[in-house]
Amino acid sequence: MNATGPAPALAAASAPRPRTAPDADSGRPSVTRRVLGILDAFSPERPVLSLSDISRRAGLPPATAHRLIAELTRWGALERDENGLYRIGLRLWEVAALAPRGQALREAAMPFLEDLYEATHENVQLAVLDGLEVVYIERIRARNAVHVFTRVGGRWPAHATGVGLALLAHADPELQERAIAGPLRRFTSKTIGSGGELRRVLAEVRRTGVAISDGQVELIALSVAAPVYGPDDTVVAAVSIVVPSHSSDARALIPAVRASARGISRALGAPRALRRPPSATART
Amino acid sequence: MNATGPAPALAAASAPRPRTAPDADSGRPSVTRRVLGILDAFSPERPVLSLSDISRRAGLPPATAHRLIAELTRWGALERDENGLYRIGLRLWEVAALAPRGQALREAAMPFLEDLYEATHENVQLAVLDGLEVVYIERIRARNAVHVFTRVGGRWPAHATGVGLALLAHADPELQERAIAGPLRRFTSKTIGSGGELRRVLAEVRRTGVAISDGQVELIALSVAAPVYGPDDTVVAAVSIVVPSHSSDARALIPAVRASARGISRALGAPRALRRPPSATART
Structure with a gap:
């Protein structure tokens, strides 16, 4: 976006x-x-x-x-x-290309991003946090899907994007407070504009494990993002899908985005992604 | 490879x-x-x-x-x-990421590489020439296909790889003569080992428009490569598919690789890829 x-x-x-x-x-x-x-x-x-x-x-x-x-x-x-x-x-x-947060992360993530793209044919993005901005590490652009402005190597304010909210919600509390203190740049009428609203959204992201950014950068686009964990179980990246804002099935994409984020976390050796979820254990 | x-x-x-x-x-x-x-x-x-x-x-x-x-x-x-x-x-x-021969080339090529991957589910590679070596700009790794050693940002001697032969065949004649003069490092019994053989292979690549490298890096892998043209109609990159050496259908992949190379050339604005081929004109 x-x-x-x-x-x-x-x-x-x-x-x-x-x-x-x-x-x-x-x-x-x-x-x-x-x-x-x-x-x-x-x-x-x-x-x-x-x-x-x-x-x-x-x-x-x-x-x-x-x-x-x-x-x-x-x-x-x-x-x-x-x-x-x-x-x-x-x-x-x-x-x-040797930068671990650039090419190396991208290499680990790519098969899962490919899978997510093949399964949904929507725009797929991978980003990391740098201060209060996100930097896009990878993007798979769906040719017939909603237009996305992202560029690999490009930046965007974290509070306005799905990947940014997923990353901020799990960032150092001091950094979160800096974001909440603002200023929060507005791009549309739906961009998060107050610190109180941002604080509520970040808490919600932590509770649900997924960030939804609806029309914050452009009114026509909605993104669903989930955090990716690294070997020390901290959040190192976020993956998202961007779809038209009016899609009735945006929420249906949540499981696919979460599965992709979990797959990348596992590829990076995140302990939490190597554990089986309790329900899966119960079923076997 | x-x-x-x-x-x-x-x-x-x-x-x-x-x-x-x-x-x-x-x-x-x-x-x-x-x-x-x-x-x-x-x-x-x-x-x-x-x-x-x-x-x-x-x-x-x-x-x-x-x-x-x-x-x-x-x-x-x-x-x-x-x-x-x-x-x-x-x-x-x-x-x-601003390097035109790195990220920018990769961005233009990505949709076509994706298509090639989706159509074949084989390893897909994009490379450029740097002296007598190729540098891999992109790779889509097929998880169930033949193992490929390539790394994005990695190098390999041009004479031993499909992309390298496709690039060398269209390189500056002086550079081609340097490659032919050797030394030519051998990796397997099938690696091109003499200047005369390399000269013949490069002529064949120019004649057919496609390079086939069979077992030159590892006996088990075969690559089919085609040149990608830039805005001034010179060869700026090469795209390849890598399959097991014993595949009976390696030659059947040639049209797909050529189509992908042509699509990337068109995206880069190569005049030759913007012209319709005579047969296509006849059909319309």
Whole structure:
């Protein structure tokens, strides 16, 4: 339920965070910060940049930008095309594929997401929490289903999405209080707008084990999400299905989403997902 | 057909490349190289490292490693767990998701890879060429099909794989000659072992539009691959299906793989995939 092309309302949420810690001795940003600042210059809206674009966006003198970009390109963090424009390179993508909360989580989850997609042919999403935002790790887009704005690697405020509510409900209490304290950005008339309402919803998510976000990002879309547990039985991700808001059978999807979340938790080695539920034991 | 756990034969291919360009003035590696050297310290075999592991693998004094790691962690390129061990962080994964040859290609290809998987329930792979190696961008693993060693972000010598042959056959002639000049690493008795044989196979791939690699990495697996074209009608990726070597119906998969490659090419805006084939025109 988020933006491929960025929703205007999201500009602030997706803007690069300030990263200006200077060198203790010189007062200028360290070389490391400058290198990272070059990576920050690239965004979903601007994935291809000229040398002067990078220089301007990273706040670096052209000569400095040129030298650092040359080093990054030699290593493969950036790639230069035949028009002299730069983009993020394959070697950086390879290294980043080692991120346990990115590619590794995605790899473990993928068979279960596939199953969920094959069973429902609805949009399927996997996300993790980063502060008060969710980051989408995977999405399987159903071509004939409700349009979903999510992008892999994209962000969205947690309080407005099904995956975000599933994650927040099980997050550190201090983080939950920060979310409840607001501000809570509203996208539609149905977006959770008050701390009291968010507190009630999070308690409900904990009670039922599932989060339902109806029309919070766009009035036409509803998502059903469930938490995924890691090896230490804490919530590490959430999986969701997104369907048209008017679907009469949205609640019928709850068991499928929960089963998928449980399968992923089991693949990650979560003790709670390795135990049989009491009812299953009784039946055998 | 490659290694999740690394095949011993692959150690050299997956070892970090030497990156020792020193500062022109000091003769020491520049700060940028040191930062990138820290990222190089992480590998599929070693995705979680201690400070001293990183320091040793990157060849940095502990104090320098500590300072650079702290900056990388603050930005989110690395994450530190509760045991003080480091791993690649979510923010680097987000930035890397902007790589056109990584995530962006994958996003465009995914619906077609899904279709191919749903139609065949065989292992489906998407790869790009990097020098004389292929890098796997996506893999859909069939749970009841032949075991495949590929890992997303993993590499394999191009001459030994279906995707690699499909890519090499359409690569720059100078690169093809480098591959033909060898050495050609052998994994099984069926791996292409001579330049003359590779030259013949590449010509055959260009003639038929499809690459078949039978038992070259493991005797039990056969892959059928087809090239994917980009907006300038050059080959930018290859898609493949991997099946047991003894399948009598491997050739029957060729049309499905070609259709998938054509669909991805169309999604990427390749002019040749937007033209109707003459037979289709005749039929309408």
